[in-house]
Amino acid sequence: MADAGPPLLLYQETVSYFSFCVRMGLAEKNLKYKKCPVNFFNLENLEPWYMRLNPFGLVPTLQHGETVVCDSDKILRYLDEAFPETTCLCPDESTDEGHMCGYYRRLNDKIDIRMITLIAPMFPRTTQVTPRNPRFSETNAKHMKAKRDHAATLCERYANIFPDLAEVYLEKKNSELKELPGEEEVQMVLRVCEDVLTKFQEELARKSENTQDVKEQWLCGKRFTSADIYWAATLHRLEELGYDKRFWADGQRPHIESYYEHMRSRVCFKKSEPSTCISWIGEMKQKLPWELAIGATVVAVCVFYTFIKSRRNVECFPSKCVEEKIWVWKE
Numbered sequence: 194m195a196d197a198g199p200p201l202l203l204y205q206e207t208v209s210y211f212s213f214c215v216r217m218g219l220a221e222k223n224l225k226y227k228k229c230p231v232n233f234f235n236l237e238n239l240e241p242w243y244m245r246l247n248p249f250g251l252v253p254t255l256q257h258g259e260t261v262v263c264d265s266d267k268i269l270r271y272l273d274e275a276f277p278e279t280t281c282l283c284p285d286e287s288t289d290e291g292h293m294c295g296y297y298r299r300l301n302d303k304i305d306i307r308m309i310t311l312i313a314p315m316f317p318r319t320t321q322v323t324p325r326n327p328r329f330s331e332t333n334a335k336h337m338k339a340k341r342d343h344a345a346t347l348c349e350r351y352a353n354i355f356p357d358l359a360e361v362y363l364e365k366k367n368s369e370l371k372e373l374p375g376e377e378e379v380q381m382v383l384r385v386c387e388d389v390l391t392k393f394q395e396e397l398a399r400k401s402e403n404t405q406d407v408k409e410q411w412l413c414g415k416r417f418t419s420a421d422i423y424w425a426a427t428l429h430r431l432e433e434l435g436y437d438k439r440f441w442a443d444g445q446r447p448h449i450e451s452y453y454e455h456m457r458s459r460v461c462f463k464k465s466e467p468s469t470c471i472s473w474i475g476e477m478k479q480k481l482p483w484e485l486a487i488g489a490t491v492v493a494v495c496v497f498y499t500f501i502k503s504r505r506n507v508e509c510f511p512s513k514c515v516e517e518k519i520w521v522w523k524e
């Protein structure tokens with residue numbers, strides 16, 4: 194485990210697509226790091242302390258001593274540079290491996306995962322899917338929209354209160370929180386997504402013809418790269434939203450199906466996969482710290498009481514036996 198120098202701090206959100214990518218990168222490199230949660234469901238990413246760290250108000254952000262890196266791609270490249278003894282995730286584009294990595298990354302970038310995640314669930318007639326994860330339900334998407342409206346007001350308010358941050362807040366408000374796209378745009382985004390998946394399926398099929406042991410292979414060859422990381426996050430997100438059934442499950446695109454299955458068994462994926470349970474607990478902890486503490490105490494007391502009671506029963510049993518034995522002996 195390479196962990197010399199100052200600690201690595203990752204400001205992130207468990208369910209965030211780009212945070213997931215960086216967690217996978219760190220796990221693949223076997224680097225120790227500390228997770229610093231930034232709850233964007235509570236708009237914590239707009240808090241002044243965070244905007245000073247990341248002027249885009251986005252997660253993830255990596256802090257390594259004096260160095261602060263924003264943007265998942267820049268973080269993965271930084272990790273390659275800062276820890277050259279670990280596996281390289283972003284090979285140089287001048288090499289065959291790097292060229293392939295760039296190609297698969299650009300193909301993946303064509304999928305508008307942000308729109309598919311945040312906007313599409315508001316139009317279930319168009320998506321024709323049922324989200325597997327309730328976080329991406331229609332109701333939640335509408336709730337998120339209301340949150341974004343609130344975010345615009347918050348940016349304006351903070352711009353007035355913190356003059357040193359006025360520019361970044363107004364930039365955030367203008368670039369991030371503009372008019373929401375409608376159903377037609379969602380249809381187009383889903384069409385592009387399907388075309389990209391068709392292309393991905395063809396590429397995987399071609400690769401499998403030229404490869405003997407598919408299980409040994411990743412997108413750019415034997416080495417696992419950032420291309421695999423971003424594709425893993427995309428397929429995972431599409432699955433959470435319920436698009437696996439529409440786009441690749443049950444033999445519709447079998448090479449994607451087996452690539453994703455192969456991916457799911459990768460340690461870095463298993464270690465970094467957003468667990469809804471953990472993220473819900475994290476959110477609840479932020480919302481209800483006292484209630485949660487009381488709840489945990491009640492549970493602990495009940496467990497302790499049950500434990501003591503069961504021990505008493507165990508102790509009673511032999512003494513009862515002894516009494517019975519004495520009684521039999523006396524007779």
Ligand SMILES: N[C@@H](CCC(=O)N[C@@H](CS)C(=O)NCC(=O)O)C(=O)O
Binds near residue numbers: 209
């Ligand atoms: N290009 C950035 C994108 C980061 C990004 O969009 N993060 C999302 C979460 S996955 C976010 O912070 N959203 C909060 C917001 O839009 O205010 C990267 O690769 O890190």
